[in-house]
Amino acid sequence: MAVVFQKPKSLTDAVLHYCPGCTHGIVHRLVAEAIDELGIEGRTIGIAPVGCSVMAYDYFACDMIEAAHGRAPAVATGVKRSLPDRIVFTYQGDGDLASIGLCETVSCACRGENVTVIFINNAIYGMTGGQMAPTSLVGQVTQTSPYGRDPKTQGLPIRICELLASLDAPAYLERVAVNTVAHVRQAKKAILKAFKNQVEGRGFSLVEVLSTCPTNWGLTPVKACQWVEEKMVPQYPLGNFRDKAAEEAKQ
Amino acid sequence: MAKLTFREDLCKGCGLCVQACPKKILELSKTKLNHKGHSPVECTRPDECVGCASCAMMCPDCVITVER
Amino acid sequence: MGSKVLMKGNEAIAEAAIRCGCRHYFGYPITPQTEIAAYMSKRMPKIGGTFLQAESEIAAINMVYGAASTGRRAMTSSSSPGVSLKAEGISYLAGADLPALIVNVQRGGPGLGGIQPSQSDYFFMTRGPGHGDFRIIVLAPATVQEMADMTRLAFELGEKYRMPAMLLADGTMGQMMEPVVLPGEETDPEDVLAGKPWATNGTGMKRAHNIVNSLYLKPEELERTNLERFERYAALEKDECRWEEYMMDDAEVCVVSVGITARVSKNAIVAARKEGVKVGMIRPITLYPFPKEALAKAAAKVKSFLTVELNMGQMNEDVRLATNCAKPVAMCNRVGGMIPSADEVLAAIRKEAN
Numbered sequence: 001m002a003v004v005f006q007k008p009k010s011l012t013d014a015v016l017h018y019c020p021g022c023t024h025g026i027v028h029r030l031v032a033e034a035i036d037e038l039g040i041e042g043r044t045i046g047i048a049p050v051g052c053s054v055m056a057y058d059y060f061a062c063d064m065i066e067a068a069h070g071r072a073p074a075v076a077t078g079v080k081r082s083l084p085d086r087i088v089f090t091y092q093g094d095g096d097l098a099s100i101g102l103c104e105t106v107s108c109a110c111r112g113e114n115v116t117v118i119f120i121n122n123a124i125y126g127m128t129g130g131q132m133a134p135t136s137l138v139g140q141v142t143q144t145s146p147y148g149r150d151p152k153t154q155g156l157p158i159r160i161c162e163l164l165a166s167l168d169a170p171a172y173l174e175r176v177a178v179n180t181v182a183h184v185r186q187a188k189k190a191i192l193k194a195f196k197n198q199v200e201g202r203g204f205s206l207v208e209v210l211s212t213c214p215t216n217w218g219l220t221p222v223k224a225c226q227w228v229e230e231k232m233v234p235q236y237p238l239g240n241f242r243d244k245a246a247e248e249a250k251q
Numbered sequence: 252m253a254k255l256t257f258r259e260d261l262c263k264g265c266g267l268c269v270q271a272c273p274k275k276i277l278e279l280s281k282t283k284l285n286h287k288g289h290s291p292v293e294c295t296r297p298d299e300c301v302g303c304a305s306c307a308m309m310c311p312d313c314v315i316t317v318e319r
Numbered sequence: 320m321g322s323k324v325l326m327k328g329n330e331a332i333a334e335a336a337i338r339c340g341c342r343h344y345f346g347y348p349i350t351p352q353t354e355i356a357a358y359m360s361k362r363m364p365k366i367g368g369t370f371l372q373a374e375s376e377i378a379a380i381n382m383v384y385g386a387a388s389t390g391r392r393a394m395t396s397s398s399s400p401g402v403s404l405k406a407e408g409i410s411y412l413a414g415a416d417l418p419a420l421i422v423n424v425q426r427g428g429p430g431l432g433g434i435q436p437s438q439s440d441y442f443f444m445t446r447g448p449g450h451g452d453f454r455i456i457v458l459a460p461a462t463v464q465e466m467a468d469m470t471r472l473a474f475e476l477g478e479k480y481r482m483p484a485m486l487l488a489d490g491t492m493g494q495m496m497e498p499v500v501l502p503g504e505e506t507d508p509e510d511v512l513a514g515k516p517w518a519t520n521g522t523g524m525k526r527a528h529n530i531v532n533s534l535y536l537k538p539e540e541l542e543r544t545n546l547e548r549f550e551r552y553a554a555l556e557k558d559e560c561r562w563e564e565y566m567m568d569d570a571e572v573c574v575v576s577v578g579i580t581a582r583v584s585k586n587a588i589v590a591a592r593k594e595g596v597k598v599g600m601i602r603p604i605t606l607y608p609f610p611k612e613a614l615a616k617a618a619a620k621v622k623s624f625l626t627v628e629l630n631m632g633q634m635n636e637d638v639r640l641a642t643n644c645a646k647p648v649a650m651c652n653r654v655g656g657m658i659p660s661a662d663e664v665l666a667a668i669r670k671e672a673n
Contacts, residue, residue, distance in 0.1 A: 001254060005304040007313035012528075016312055020289065021265030025311025042524035047385075057530045063519035065388050066532040068411050071381035074373065078385025078393065079519075081369040082343055086389075086521050104381070107374035181271050181305045214265075221265040 008032035010041045014058045021221020023211040024053055024120065026178045027187070031091065031118060032060065034192040038199060044087040045079055047072045051093035052126040070101020073108035076115045087198050089116040094133040095125045098158055102134075105160070112169030112203040116194045119160060122211040123232060130216030134158045137235055142216070157235060161208050165241040171203035173241040177210035177233065179225035186238075193245070202245055210236055253302025255294050256316040264289035268306035268315065274299050277306055321503035328466045329354035329396075329493040331501075332422055332486060333362065335467035336394055339474055340506035341420070342368035343393040345382035347375060347401060350434040351490040352424035355396040368508075376401035380408030380421070387417040388531040390518035392474050392511045396422035398490075399440050400431060402448075409483055410449025414533025416517075416548065418477030420470065421455070422486045424493035425629075427656040435656020436490030438578060441633035444487050445607045452545055454552055456484035456559075457606040459577035463497035465604075471502075478514075480555050482548075487606060489629060491579035491658070552608075561604035562613050566592065570599030572671045573617050575638050576627040577603055579658060584627045587664035596672045606634075611641035618642035623671045627651045627664055647671075 010032040018024045035041050044062040048054060050069035057064035067075040072090035080088045097105050097119050108115070124142055125131040131144040135157050139148040149157075161175045172194055176187035187209055194205035210232050212224035219227055240246075262285060269277045269292065276299050279290040292314065294300065302319035326334070333355050336344070344359040356372060363370035369386075373379035379395045386393035397405060402423045412419055425440050427433035444457050456476050458469040466488065473484035512518070519529045535541035566588060567573065576584045581602045591598045601617060603610050618624075623646050626635040631654060638648045651667035653659045 001318040004319045005307040005317035020263035021267055043521040045519050061528055063522055063529045065519050066534055068407055074378040074381035075385035078382035079389055082386040082389040082391040083520055103374055104378055181308050184308045221267050222270045
């Protein structure tokens, strides 16, 4: 018998602190699998956000930098310009990437920085106790939208992949989910591509991952996965929004 | 022929693997609690495991190693 | 011995940074320091360096944080309102014990203020350039030559003590043109990577991973890192104070000033001496670490101090603290971009002498 599935080498032995059923753990693993499969752990530098995954620096075995809230793409830019042959990735939540860091996200994408951004969209701010996120759905009850998100005073959700697709520079933009096995397989492919793009010097790659927050959604982990399917996917369609490598291959 | 190994101490009893298993042979223990107070996953009929690794793929905590 | 060139203060900083191995500049335009960005935008591409006009001063300081994490010599420059934006990033640099150069060419404030020179960020830079218990090295140049020399010093001290360093100039220093001698020999940018085992530049699979971080959720750990940092500050205070003394041997009035006001004060002191007034000057070169001992020594001999500043009384407080208020500490100040004339300073000196 051969091992067909085990914990990737570029995850440390630190025990993940995430809530039961939180899909951060799945995405951490997919990122680590990509790093393992490309053999790049020794030259990878990851940048952790502020949010539930603030301690991602303990979970990845590569060199890690803790960034200020929202600033990871700017930090990544500083690292990549300093050591262009290293592989640099950011791992950010919806507050980090789409709220406080929206300018840094768009500007980094606009510059076409050759970095990889993993965007965890779980439509809520987990770490601080379940407040509304820019990606929270209309009518979604959160701590700061206790009557449900009201478009009149609280706006409408932001679609990051579509927003960044309006820019010419990004090389790869894909939205995936990790709420079913089939989706996890697709997510893995996308994340691997996003890292491979950087290895090949293709430019800015972002994977938006629809994720769960069972604790703050008030759902069981299994029901939370269903909520992604029923409520989030219609708002945030899965699929590819930019793939310069594929376009090139066609020509 | 397939074999599953579980890191019981890491299991948080989230149930995603139970849901994912196409053969429905995983269950959260009704009798055991691990040191964190979670009911860890158990394989009720190991002979029926086909080694698809769906359980391991859905596990956020790398609890399951799959051999085939 | 290097070449002597007539240069603008802002440009002297930029050229000096390049010659001491800095190849990464991240900045944003703001008067009166935009020449630094413009100069870097021309020089850096020619030498394989990075010039990046960031989307904001916030982004720029965070780019510096990233670059500094890798061990590279990295810098940013701004003026007062832009430095306010950098406060968070400066705190993170300090909390992660990273060396980096931040240049602040001060303008009038608060708020949008004006574009003429000031020294009103003194408190901000020496006390709290960001949240939390920390200091940054603060150097105050008074000539274009010092703008160049202090650039190298800022990088070296920052790396020696693992902390951010600031060149705190007033707008005049940035804009004036004077002859500068720049070092003929340049530092190799690869050489600056040495001696930084903490840098996050890729494990190469040869070592445990490095983490650049300022988060310590356990209070005991956070306290420990704070205490350890302050031990380094104590060493810095003991060994790295720099100041210039001018005509202090028999001085009865001691002027304390930096930057353009120190230059104006020198002229006033020369005139006062002609009138028989025994006045001298202590010009701090390091604002942090502040030359407390030199001032305390002077307090034993002089009758009073006179700070000459472009603010509402900031360095004045540090002189009082350093001298334990042993003697009166008066002030001659202008704000809003106004600069006192030598006559104004002379009048203030005369007042103290009587």
